[in-house]
Amino acid sequence: MRFATWDDGNAVTAGVVGDEGLHPLPPDTAVLDLVGAGLPAAIEAGTQALSRPPVPLADVRLLPPLQPTAIRDFVAFEEHVEGVVMSVGDGSGVVPEWYEAPTFYFTNPYPLYGAHDDVPVPPGSALFDFELEVAAVVGRKVASEPPERLRDAVFGYTILNDWSARDLQRREMKVLLGPAKGKDAATTLGPWLVTADELERFRDDDGFLALEMRVSVNGVEIGRDLLSNMGWPFEELVSYASRGTTLRPGDVLGSGTCGNGGCLAELWGRRGGLDPAPLRPGDVVEMSVEGIGTIRNRVVPGLDLPPVRPARPRSRARTRPS
Template identity: 80%
Template structure:
């Protein structure tokens, strides 16, 4: 089943359009209720009159409280380290355990919304990912026990200001402002059972992922090229802590052109060029759907003030 959220409503995606849930019921409410209850509510909604998809503005399928974004594709790391990092190749520590950062859950955009360029960025980029939505509380459980903890999946675009990211990561923190301005989720939330036919013999979802800019294919990969399946990512995220229903876990960017920075690292130049206002980025994930966003100018703000020369005084000049 596919659940969607739109302006003034939420519901199920049917053959002839969208079928609304009762007023006041959100997709996040269904996730928190659990998959069996969500399927029951969705089945009831399918009996209502369909709303033509083209008459609504789709929003992100849910508003999560937390978003953890992993970096689970080795090929992506190889290219991006050469572009954004120190060029030293994949760190040995990458292979030891999944790594993630917490991204901002507030600036979420729908599957067809315009995306503003972050203030001060001249190297704007996309990142093609799949996100898993947690369906139950998980606390320090091994990976072989969390197979039922994924409610469903959606497409995730982790928009990235690479010039801001380069600076802040040299301080050994972040990414922060480099990935703080926008995340696209959509077009809907597909329940995990729908994607089980794509699972390979190693337990990975072998979904085809593609991204194009202005109609030109830039990247293509299989989700099964992840270093760990989602169950391992989920178990690691819950290690020593708790995940709640509705929390989002991003796969990290796929390889083979899943972002421009990977290609910049491999090509030794900013080719293809960074995103500019007017560019249209389209991502399609097999079994889930397509998101399509246009880049627009962002707000113009004053330059960030640099740090002042560091004082070395240890006493106040004037006594209190």
């Protein structure tokens, strides 16, 4: 089942995606409410919604399918790390620590964009980039649980575009922090949330979801990969994220960017230059993931803000002037 959230110009509504359009859930019901209720209850509510008259997709603006309680974004594709280290970091190759355990960062859960929204360039960035990912939405409370008990912990999946200001990210990572402002401006989630049972048919013998992932810019394909090329399946990511803490229903875990052109920075690193060119206003980024759907966002100009002031020279005085 596919759950969506949309704006028809008068109200924001949650519902189910059917063959003839969007079937609304009862008023004041959010997709996050269904996630918290659990998959069986959500499917029952969705089945009831399918009996209601549909709203044509063309008549609404798709919003992110839910407002996550938190977003953790992993870096689970070895091939992506290889290329990006050459582009954003210092040196080349994958550090041994990457293989020891999954690594993630917390990203901003508020500047979310829908499947067809315009996305502004972050202030001060000249190296704007996309990142093709799949996000898993946690469906129940998880606290320090082993992966073999977590097949039922994922409610569903959606596409995640982790928009990235690479020039801001480079500066932050040279200070051994971040990414922070380099990832702070925009995240696209969509087009809808596909329940986990819908994608079980893609699971391979090793427990990975073998979904084909593609991304293009202005109609030209830039990257293509399989989600099953992740270093860890989502159950391992959920387990690691829950170690010593608690995940809540609605938490989002990003797979990290796929390889083979899942972002521009990977290709910049491998090719030794800005090839393809960074994103510019007017560019259209389209991402498709098998079994989930397609998102398509146009890049638009962002805010023109004054430059950031550098740190002032500091003394090492230990006492106040008398």
